Amino acid sequence: MIKTFTVLLAYQCLGELIAYAGNLPIPGAVIGMILLLASLSLRPGLSSAIESDALALLKFLPLLFVPAGVGIMVFAGRVAHDLIPIAVSVVVCTALTIVVTALVGQGLCALWPPRAAPVAPLTTPSASPLHADGNTAPAAADLAKVEPS
Template sequence: MIKTFTVLLGYQCLGELIAYAGNLPIPGAVIGMVLLLATLSLRPGFSAAIESDALALLRFLPLLFVPAGVGIMVFAGRVAQDLLPIAVSIVVCTALTIVVTALVGQGLCALWPPSAAARAPLTTPFASPLHADEKTAPAAADIAKVETP
C-alpha cells in the first residue's frame, strides 16, 4: 500500500512540478493523472502492480468530501446570502456540460468507422419500434394487436 501511495503522490508531484515550471494554467494534479494514464497505457504490467492497493485506497474516497461539507457548514450564512447565484450557476453549468458532452459524443460518433459486422435481426416482437420495412413506426392499432407471451 505504501508503494502504491508513493507512486500516486510521485505522479502528482511530477505534475505539479511540470505545471509550476511551465507556468501552465492546468492543475498539476491533472497533469499527473495524464502522466499516470500514459504510463498505465504503455506499461500494462505496471497497472497490475498497483491495482489492488489503488482499489483499497478508493474505499477512503468519501473522506475527501468531509472538508467540503465542513466548509459549507462554516460558511452557511454566506451560502444562504448567495443561494440564487449559486443555484443559477449550478443549473447553467450542468446544462452546458450536457450540451457539450452531447456535441462531443456526436462528433466522435461521426469520426468512428461504422461496424463492418452485419447485425443480427431482433427476435422479440418488442425489440424494435419499427415495422419490418425498418422505416416506419407501427400505428397505435397495430401495437394493440401484439400478443404478449
C-alpha cells in the same frame, strides 16, 4: 498499498511541478492524472501492479468529501448570502457540461469507423429466455408444442 499510494502521489507531484514551472492554468492534479493515463497506456505492467490497491483506495473516496462539507458549514453565512448566484451557476454549468459532453461524444463517434455487423443470435430454443418478440413468456406457438402430461 504503500507502493500504489506512492505512485499516485508521485504523479500528482510531477503534475504540480509541471503546472508550477510552466505557470499553466491547469491544476497540477489534472496534469498528473493525464501523465498517469499515458503511463498506464504505454506500460500495461504498471496497470496490473497498482490496480488492486487503487480499487481498495476507492472505498475511501467519500472521506474526501468531508472537508468540502465542513467548509460549507463553516462559511454557511457567506454561502446563504450568495445562494441564488451559486444555484444559478451550478444549474447553468451542469447543463453546459451535459451539452458539451454530448457534442464531444458525437464527434468522437464520428471519428471511429463503424464496426462489422454483429454476430447473428443463436437460434436454439435454450439460447435465450427472450422470444423473438422480446417477451419472456412463451409464445403461443411454443405452448402448442408442449404435450400435456
